[in-house]
Amino acid sequence: DAKTTQPPSMDCAEGRAANLPCNHSTISGNEYVYWYRQIHSQGPQYIIHGLKNNETNEMASLIITEDRKSSTLILPHATLRDTAVYYCIVRASYNTDKLIFGTGTRLQVFP
């Protein structure tokens, strides 16, 4: 079973920041937080991952709370092409490569 909880859907205006929350209250000390997204009818796409520090790349920023029980994915300037289902996943670095997906958050960016 997925170890994360996400809202089923969110809306965001184009050009505004999209903040997608994720709860992972049972996360272990060696588990990373990963984010993937899936645009309609395509394979999931890796966005970002982190352990306990905030991370930023060309796609997004990841903010992880100090107790690591929740995180937020930030798309700083959402575009219509960011409309997708976003999955938050926790995964141990040592254990396995498999990803356990939940049902994700469907983000709709509107003009």
Add this chain to the structure above:
Amino acid sequence: DAGVTQSPTHLIKTRGQQVTLRCSPKSGHDTVSWYQQALGQGPQFIFQYYEEEERQRGNFPDRFSGHQFPNYSSELNVNALLLGDSALYLCASSPQGLGTINEQFFGPGTRLTVL
């Protein structure tokens, strides 16, 4: 550099038939994982191949089997197809074996419809 490729893109079969799906990993990747995604659900892990052997398996029956070739490409075979096997089948590759934190790269998937 080609990413993960899968074939065919779409497939229609009838109940009881057998199907083979194919995947070529991203260049430099040696580990291939297969996922099943039913409509409206997140992908579910089927199994993973590394060094031509099944390394891990999810909660799927023995009707689902696979193979990895020396060039790291992989096949997913499903026997005795059921209506419930209708789904998008995704292949993902990653560059190293067990214990890495490298991201997985997914292919576009094969849409299987069982009638």
